[in-house]
Amino acid sequence: MKESQEATGQRILVIDDEAAIRRFLHSALSSDEFILHEADSGHGGLSAAAALRPDLILLDLGLPDLEGIEVIRRIREWSQVPIIVLSVREREDDKVAALDAGADDYLTKPFGVGELLARMRASLRRSAVQLSEPVFSSGDLTVNLNLRRVTVEGAEVQLTPTEYDLLRLLITHADKVITHSQILKQIWGVAYQDQPQVLRVTISNLRKKVERDPSRPRHITTEPGVGYRFKQAQP
Amino acid sequence: MVAIRGYLISLLLVAGATAICELVRPHLIPTNMVMVYLLAVVAAAAKLGRRPAIATAFSSVLAFDFFFVPPRLTFSVAEKEYLVTFLGFFVVGVMISSLVAKVREQSLERERLSHEAEKARILQARENLERALLNSISHDLRTPLVSIKGALSALKEEGGRLSPEARRDLLETANDEAERLNRFVGNLLDLSRLEAGALRPRIEPCDLQELIGCAISAMESRLGDRNVKVELPQGLTLVPLDLVLMTQVLVNLLDNANKYAPPGGSIEVEARVTGAWLSLTVADRGPGAPEAELSHIFDKFHRVQVPEKTGGTGLGLSICKGIVEAHGGRIAARNRPEGGLAVEILLPLQQGAEEP
Numbered sequence: 001m002k003e004s005q006e007a008t009g010q011r012i013l014v015i016d017d018e019a020a021i022r023r024f025l026h027s028a029l030s031s032d033e034f035i036l037h038e039a040d041s042g043h044g045g046l047s048a049a050a051a052l053r054p055d056l057i058l059l060d061l062g063l064p065d066l067e068g069i070e071v072i073r074r075i076r077e078w079s080q081v082p083i084i085v086l087s088v089r090e091r092e093d094d095k096v097a098a099l100d101a102g103a104d105d106y107l108t109k110p111f112g113v114g115e116l117l118a119r120m121r122a123s124l125r126r127s128a129v130q131l132s133e134p135v136f137s138s139g140d141l142t143v144n145l146n147l148r149r150v151t152v153e154g155a156e157v158q159l160t161p162t163e164y165d166l167l168r169l170l171i172t173h174a175d176k177v178i179t180h181s182q183i184l185k186q187i188w189g190v191a192y193q194d195q196p197q198v199l200r201v202t203i204s205n206l207r208k209k210v211e212r213d214p215s216r217p218r219h220i221t222t223e224p225g226v227g228y229r230f231k232q233a234q235p
Numbered sequence: 236m237v238a239i240r241g242y243l244i245s246l247l248l249v250a251g252a253t254a255i256c257e258l259v260r261p262h263l264i265p266t267n268m269v270m271v272y273l274l275a276v277v278a279a280a281a282k283l284g285r286r287p288a289i290a291t292a293f294s295s296v297l298a299f300d301f302f303f304v305p306p307r308l309t310f311s312v313a314e315k316e317y318l319v320t321f322l323g324f325f326v327v328g329v330m331i332s333s334l335v336a337k338v339r340e341q342s343l344e345r346e347r348l349s350h351e352a353e354k355a356r357i358l359q360a361r362e363n364l365e366r367a368l369l370n371s372i373s374h375d376l377r378t379p380l381v382s383i384k385g386a387l388s389a390l391k392e393e394g395g396r397l398s399p400e401a402r403r404d405l406l407e408t409a410n411d412e413a414e415r416l417n418r419f420v421g422n423l424l425d426l427s428r429l430e431a432g433a434l435r436p437r438i439e440p441c442d443l444q445e446l447i448g449c450a451i452s453a454m455e456s457r458l459g460d461r462n463v464k465v466e467l468p469q470g471l472t473l474v475p476l477d478l479v480l481m482t483q484v485l486v487n488l489l490d491n492a493n494k495y496a497p498p499g500g501s502i503e504v505e506a507r508v509t510g511a512w513l514s515l516t517v518a519d520r521g522p523g524a525p526e527a528e529l530s531h532i533f534d535k536f537h538r539v540q541v542p543e544k545t546g547g548t549g550l551g552l553s554i555c556k557g558i559v560e561a562h563g564g565r566i567a568a569r570n571r572p573e574g575g576l577a578v579e580i581l582l583p584l585q586q587g588a589e590e591p
Contacts, residue, residue, distance in 0.1 A: 092479055110417055197440045197473065204442045204471050215448050215465045222449050225479035 042066025292328025
C-alpha cells in the first residue's frame, strides 16, 4: 500500500497483481481528484478495503490467490462501495458473473485512461446521488419520471408500460452496464431470467422509438455477451 | 505368433480342400482332386507368404494320400503312378508359392515406400507451413512494437527538442499501433481457440439489427469518413446465433472492407432471409481480389497482394470462416460486377438445416 499525497481527493483502491499495471494506473490517475492505494492480491485487497474504506475499487479479475468474484462477494457482505472490474476480452462469462455478484461496471483490458476516468466518475456519481432529478435528459431524449413522459427531439413518444420500465431502469443506471439477467429479473421477474428473447424484442422496439438510427444506437448500447448500457450524452 | 497363425491357417486351408474333395469324391477320379489342393496352395501363397504355402503343399500331399489315394485312410500307396503325382504336385506347389509370395512381397514393399514418401511429404509441408506461420506471427507482433518502442523512446529521450505536432504524431502512432497489436493478439487467441475446438457458439435468438449495430459501433473509430449503408429486412428479425462471435465476424469483414475501400467510399451491409437461411453480405467498392485468390482468402495467413501498405494480418477472414462454420454456415467471396469485393455469409435459421 502506498499513499499518494495528503489531499482531499477520493480514495481509489487498485487490486491487481501486475506491478506494471499498478504503476501505470498510479501515474495516470493520481491527482487532486484521486488518491491511489494499491494491493497486489485478493486477500491484501480485502484487508485494504476494510482498513481504508475506499470510495471506489478497481479490481483485476485474474488474481493469483482469490477469485475476483469471491473478492466482490466478500466486499458486498459489508459495503456498497463501487467496484469496477478490469478483465481481458475473452472472458465475457467472468464479466457477467462479476456484475451479477455486485460489481458496478467493467473495463476490457487494454483500456484508455479516458474511458477509465469516465467509468470511475460515473460510478462515483451514482453512489453519491440516486437520480434525484425528476427529469432526465440525454442528447435529444428527455424522460420525465413524475409524468412518465418521454420525448425525442421535443416530440412525445408512446411507450408500452414494459418499454417505459426498461428505459427507466436503464437511465437510473446511466453509463453503467446492466446484465441480461439483472434486467430480466427486475422487469419481468425471476421466472423470465432464462428467456433473453423477450428482452431482445423489447430493446428492439424501444430503440425504434427513441433512437434516430436503430442500427447505430446512441442511447441504448449493447455490450455483446454481457448486457446493455445507457450512454448519457455529455451536456 | 504371426508365424504360427500362418501355419494354422494353412492347415485349415488343407482341411477345407479335403472337405471339398470328399464332397465331390463320387464324381472325380483322385488325380483331379490335386487341382483343389493346388488352389489351397495358391491361396496360402497369396495371403500367408512362402513358408506357410510350402507347408500347405506338403500337408496337401499327405492329406491327399491319406484320404483319397487307394487304399484309403492309410499312407500306403497301391499304384506307384501316384508317387509321380505327389512329386509333381509338390514341385508345382513350391514354385507357385515362391512366385506368388515374391509378387506379394514386392507390392507390400512398394506400398510401404509410397506410404513413407507420403508421410515425409506431409511432414515437410507441415514444417513449411509452421515456419511460414511463425515468420508471419513474429512479423505481425514485432512491427507494431517497433513503432511503439520507437515513438516512446523518441518522446522519452528527445522529447524536449520535438515540436508539439511531432510529439502528438508520435503519441498517436504509439497508440494506434498498440491498438493494432491488441487486435492481432485477440485474433491469434480466437484462432487458436477455434482450432482447439474451444470456441463453441452459444446460440440464442438475436436481433439482426442489434448484431449489425454492435459491429458498426466497434468499428466506428476506424471507419473514418467511410459510410456504412445498412439494408435490413422490414420488422424485427430474430436469428439464432452467438452475438459475441458473429459481431466479431462482421467487425472483421467491415475491417477488411475498410482497408480496401477508397476513402470517402461506402461499405454496404445487406441482410436477407432466403428460405431456411439468413444471408449477410458485406461489400466494398475496392479493387476486389484476383479470381484465383477468391477461394484462398479465408485461408490462414493468406494476404491478397496490394500495392499500398494496407495488408492485414491474414487472420481476420480465416477466423470469420471458423466462426461461421461453427454455426453450421458457409462463407464465400466474390467480385462484384460493378467493382469491389462482396463477402457473403449464409447461416441456418434452424439448427440442422439442409444445404442451400
